[in-house]
Amino acid sequence: MGPEEMAMGMGPEDRDEMPPSLKIVPTAFPISPPLEECLDHFWSVGPAFDRVEARVGPKGGETSILEQLGPSPFPRGGFPVVGFLATTYDRVSAFVLSLVNREASGRPESDADGR
Numbered sequence: 001m002g003p004e005e006m007a008m009g010m011g012p013e014d015r016d017e018m019p020p021s022l023k024i025v026p027t028a029f030p031i032s033p034p035l036e037e038c039l040d041h042f043w044s045v046g047p048a049f050d051r052v053e054a055r056v057g058p059k060g061g062e063t064s065i066l067e068q069l070g071p072s073p074f075p076r077g078g079f080p081v082v083g084f085l086a087t088t089y090d091r092v093s094a095f096v097l098s099l100v101n102r103e104a105s106g107r108p109e110s111d112a113d114g115r
Contacts, residue, residue: 019070056100065089 035042066089072082 019073021069022073056096058097059093 066086074081
């Protein structure tokens, strides 16, 4: 049993039962260099940033991102982490939609937070 499994109280028979958020997923992207090597340009965007397109709209019938991640890997305690994350996700989503709606209606962006 490896250290990750021991920390989570899992044995070899539980390995396939890990939530998707803890599984290592193969990717087509190159491995990033260590953070120490990126400190001077960590917040910089590259030339490809202008080509990024994001579709922003109200939630449809899709499953929320938290539900897609599966059950929380953290032991239940006194603080409702999943509920906090769900509330935060809903509030950030509503804020972004208000920005998009204000931009579409021609109102200034600085007015989006209600000030």
